[in-house]
Amino acid sequence: MKRLIIDMDDVIADATGQFINFYEMEFGIRVERESLNHQDEGHGFPAHHDVIKQFPYREKFFLTMTPNSGSQEVLKQLNKKYELFVVSAAMEFPQSLYEKLEWLKNHFPFLTWKQIVFCGSKTIVHGDYMIDDLSYNLEGFNGEKFIYTAPHNLEVNQYSRLNNWKEVGDKFL
C-alpha cells in the first residue's frame, strides 16, 4: 500500500474561511474569499493584520472549521486504498492540538489515532505522496508532491496542482 500524506489547514479544513469568519465576528466585515488571492496566509484583509495574526491562538479557531467540500467523502475512499496519514504542523499553536484532534474525530471518524501526526517541521515524515498547501512543507519531501490550491499559493508552479477534492479523487482513486 502506498503512503499518502495529507495536510489539514486549507487542504481538508477551510482555514481561509475561518480567517474570514473570525474577521467578520471581530470587525463586522465579510471579506470575499477571492480578495485574498495572491496574498500570504492571513493577509489581504482590509486592515488589522496584527489582530488577524492572533486568530489561530483563539479558542475554537481550529475546532469550528468547516471541512473543505468533498474532503470527507474522498478521504474515506482514499483510506481504503492508501496508507493514509494526516500530518499537521500544529506545534506552533499549542492550544490547537486538542482542537485539531477533536475536529478530526468529529469530521473524519474513520481515521484512527495511529494515522494522525502533529509536528513542527514536515521534513521528519516520509511517504509516497504528499498533498499540502504550503510549498515549504512539500520542499523537503522524498515522494511525489502535490500543491492543494489556496489563495496564498496561486503563484506556486513547481508542483502538480490539485484545485479541489474532486480533482484529488480523480487523481488518486
Add this chain to the structure above:
Amino acid sequence: MKRLIIDMDDVIADATGQFINFYEMEFGIRVERESLNHQDEGHGFPAHHDVIKQFPYREKFFLTMTPNSGSQEVLKQLNKKYELFVVSAAMEFPQSLYEKLEWLKNHFPFLTWKQIVFCGSKTIVHGDYMIDDLSYNLEGFNGEKFIYTAPHNLEVNQYSRLNNWKEVGDKFL
C-alpha cells in the same frame, strides 16, 4: 547533520516512576522499581491492573513526570551536534498532547516547536538514529536503532542497548 530521533516516555521522561507514584497515591503502597522488571508497561504491580491502565488518562500524569537522570544535559549537547527530534506516540492519550508540550518546554527549553512530533505510529518518521524503549517503534525504522533500557524491555536483544543517559552521551557525543 545526522538526524537523531528520541522518544519521550521511559527515555527522557520517567514514565515508570510516574506509574509507581500514581500507584502509591491511589493505594498507599510504594512499589520497588525492580519488581516491575520483565513485565509489560503498567504491569507487575501487586493488583488493580484495570485502575493502573487509567493512570495515563488522568490529569497531570504526563505534566509532572521527572526527566530521566542526565537526559537534560545530554540532550542539550546532542542538540548542537545532531538534527534532533523528540517523537512521541501521544495520540492514544488526547489530553496528554498539551501536557507533553508543556513538559518539554519546562524541562528541555532549548528545543523548539519545530523539533517536536506527536504521532500514533512511528513508521511515518525517518532519520539516521532512533532511541526508543519499545521494540515495535524501532521495528519499522529505516536508520540505526537503539533500545533504551526500561523494566518492560529487558528481554529485547535485537537492537543496540543504551542503559542510561551516560551511555547515550558516550555513544553519540
